[in-house]
Amino acid sequence: MPRTRALVLLSVLALSGCKVPGELASGTQPGGTAPAPPVAPAEARAQLGQLKVAVRGTMDGYSREKFPHWDKVDGACDTREEVLKRDGKDVTTNADCAAKSGTWVSPYDGETWHKASDVDIDHMVPLGQAWISGAKSWPQERREQFANDLVRPQLHAVTDNLNEQKSDKAPDQWKPPLVGYWCTYATDWIVVKRNYGLTITVPEKTALESMLQHC
DSSP states (O other): OHHHHHHHHHHHHHTTOOOSSSOOSSSSSOOOOOOOOOHHHHHHHHHHHSOOOOOOOOOTTOGGGGSOOOOEEETTHHHHHHHHHEEEEEEEEEEHHHEEEEEEEEETTTESSGGGGGGGEEEESSSHHHTTGGGSSSSSHHHHHTTTEEETTTTEEEHHHHHHHHHHTTTTTTTOOOGGGGGOOOOOHHHHHHTTOOOBBBBHHHHHHHHTTOO
16 A cells, blocks of 8 residues: 555654754754655645645746755665665665665556666656746755755655656646556645745645545
């Protein structure tokens, strides 16, 4: 089940002792070694109602370089490599922390992969989407924290071509093909946007409300 899988992933991350950047968006606690606990659907609905609705901004001035990633978080391991270890099974790495073998099940489509090159690390709320919903005005340090957040449900190992399909799209423009994951996807999206004070559009809110009906 999606929520059960989320709890397992959170437990693995907590045990791994991953380090995260310092203080995040206003209203959140400073980063620690443990991920935030999962949010129940009822709480997600309440948080959705607290998000500011605004017109979607433009991509003017955007570049991925304005969201520095992937930060070193544990010795030679950077954020991307930590997510590969966290989300995979029986992952082995070399001295540089690069994943050499393992098994990854993509939550977006349920597909299983055995090479790290077949999965991408997806930002739940894409960098470009964050830019047009509030991050354009952030200092770069805050954008860096957003791009490397191991506490909020922001980073996921997924099938690479799905990450490319999603690009910078909001839920009214793209949804995971696995309908059974829509509840978790919508909940995670809401949690990330609320923690970082990002806005949503009317179509985006409608899509999220519809996805929460699958909880």
